[in-house]
Amino acid sequence: MPAPFRLPLDVFYEREARHPRQRFLVQPLGGGQVETLTWADVGHQARCAAHWLRARELPQGSHIALISKNCAHWIIADLAIWMAGHVSVPLYPNLTAESAGQVLRHSDSVLAFIGKLDDWPAMSAGVPEGLPTVSLPLHPAGSFDFSWDDLQRSSPIQDDPRPDAGQLATIIYTSGTTGLPKGVMHSFGNLGFATTRGTQLFGLGEHDRLLSYLPLCHVAERMFVELAAVYTGQTVFFAESLDTFLADLRRARPTAMFGVPRIWTRFQMGVYGKIPARRLDFLLGLPFIGKRVGHKVLAGLGLDALRVALSGAAPVPQALLDWYQKLGLDVLEVYGMTESCGYSHICLPGEYRQGWIGKPCPDVEVRIDASGEVLVRSRANMLGYYKDPQKTAETLTDDGFLRTGDKGEQDAEGRLRLTGRLKEIFKTSKGKYVAPAPIENRLAVHSRIEQVCVVGDGLIAPLGLCVLSLAGRDEGRAGLRSSLERLLEDVNAALDKHERLHRLVVVKDTWAVENGFLTPTLKIKRNVIEDAYGASFAQWSERGEAVLWQD
Structure with missing residues (x-):
C-alpha cells in the first residue's frame, strides 16, 4: 500500500498553530517598502475572508475566480476560498478580455478576486455583467463591488474546515499553446498527494526561502511555491516587477527555485551582456580561479544560496545545463503536466545522466504505448476536464493512465528521455516526420540565440527561425553570419538526413507573452509563429543563403 x-x-492549520509568529510571506509594496506576514497574519486574514464568503450563502463548492499577478494575498485568497468550502479558479493575469471572459463563463465563476494587474481596463471588458468583484490590497485602479477591507471587517471563522480528499479544490486552465484552454480539475487529494511526496525529495524546511515570480495560476508555481511552502514552512518572497526582478532575487536569495528554460536562458544572456561568452568560458576553465568566478556570477544574480535548482515545463538545452554546472550550480530537470499536478519525473542529485530527465517520482507508474507515447498513473492525476467528458476520455485511459502527448523512452533504470511531442511532429513535403524540439535544443547552444522554433510542415526541408539576444542584435551581421553558418553545419551533421535544416532565418520580432508569441509560462506558441511567418516559408526555402535575416 502507498504511504499516506x-x-x-x-x-496549514498545524503550521498556523505551531509557529504563528514565524515569517511566511514577504510582499514588496513599492518604493523600497516591504510587508512581512506571519503564519498567524495569513491565517487571520484568510479566516475573516472565509467568514465573509460564507455569509454570501453561495452553494457549497461554488467556483470563485482569482485574477492577479503573484502577491501575498493571492495565496491568502486561495486559502480563504478553500476554508469557505469553495473551488478556486485562477486566471492568468495577462489574458485578453475575450480570453478572460471565456474562462469566467466556462468555469461558471460566481465571484472574482481582482489583485495586482498591469492592464485591468483591457481585461475588465471581458468580465461578465453582474459578476461580483472583490479587490485585493494590491489592485489596479477601477470600480469594484467589494474591497479586501470589507472582508476583513468580518470576524474570523473559529472552526478548521477539513474538505475530503475527493472534493474538488481547484480548476486550473491550461495556458494553451494551441487551441482553447481546458479546465483541469484537481481534488484536495491530488494536491495533497503530489505535495506530500514532492516535498520529501529535497529535504527543504522552515529555514529555506522561495521567490515567487512565475504565474501562481500555473501548476508548477502553485505546487512548488504555494503548496510546498505550506508543507515545508519555507518563506515566500514575491517579485515586484520585471524592472525590479534582479533586486527582488538578491533580496530573497532563494535556497530553492523552479524556473522554465526561458528563465534560465535569460539569466545566462544577462551575464553574457556583461562579459563575452568566450572570456567567461576561459575564466571558468582556469584552476582555482574558475570556481571563484562561478560563485561571483551566481552571487551577482542572487543565486549563490541555491541548494535546489529545478527546470521544467519545456525541454532544456543540454548546453545550458552544462553552463550552470560550470558556475557550480546543478540545474535538475523535472517533468510533469497540469493534468498530473506537475508530478511525474524528476532528476535527483547524483542520479543525472546526460540527455535523460530522471526517474519516476515516488508512487508514479509509467508505460510507453505502441506509438511511443508516455503514459503515467498516480494519485496526482486529474479528475478530468471541466464540462468536457469527451476530452477527458481521450486523455485518461480506462485503467487510469494519463496520456501525456509526449513521445519518449526509458532506460534500464527507469529514466525518461523525451523524443518529441506527438502533436508537434510535422511532415515535410518528402513525407518524412520531424520532431522539432530536439533540433531546437541543439540550436539553442549559440550564445546569441535567445529563442528558436523549427518549422517545416509541407516544406522540402525544415527551417530554423531564430530570435537573437540583446547582445546578438547589437552585433554586426557579418560576424554573426559566419558563427551561425558554423552552427547550422554542426547541427545538421548530428541529424538524420530528413531532419537537416535547409537554413536559419533570423526574424526581426521579439517573441513575448505580450505580443502573443509565448504562453504565460514562456513556451512558444507554434501555431502563432507559423501564422505570423508562414507566408514567407516558401520564399525563404528558395533563397540561396544558409543564414538569412528577415527583411
Missing part, C-alpha cells in the same frame, strides 16, 4: 499523505488545509 496529508491534505493542504490540515497542514
